Amino acid sequence: MNSAVSTDEEHSEDSHGDDHDHGLSDVGYIKIALILAVLTAVEVATYFWDFGVLEVPSLLILMVVKFQIVVSYFMHLKFDSKVFSYLFITGVILAMLVFAAMGTSMVFWQNPSGCDLSAFC
Secondary structure (H helix, E strand, O other), rough: HHHHHHHHHHHHHHHHHOOOOOOOOOOHHHHHHHHHHHHHHHHHHHHHOOOOHHHHHHHHHHHHHHHHHHHHHHHHOOOOHHHHHHHHHHHHHHHHHHHHHHHHHHHHHHOOOOOOOOOOO
């Protein structure tokens, strides 16, 4: 009876490693964390140094790059089926469209006679 238990344990340990062998190693996750830390440092640097007209575009680009890294590696979308990536991207696009629609409604649809920007100044 003891030998049957040990073979079942060995079998479950072997199959466990095969079933969950996706993602990065610990070193890989540390590298990703360091990359994210450097990108965050660049974002914080925009507060202390004047980037001029490139400030907002650079922050938006850094935001998108960091978002893509986090979603790909920490949410494992890079290693899963592409169906999950398509579903996630569809949801993000839908959320951005709803956000844009709500943003325009606050500016263009408040005053029936036209946009009154003096309320925002």
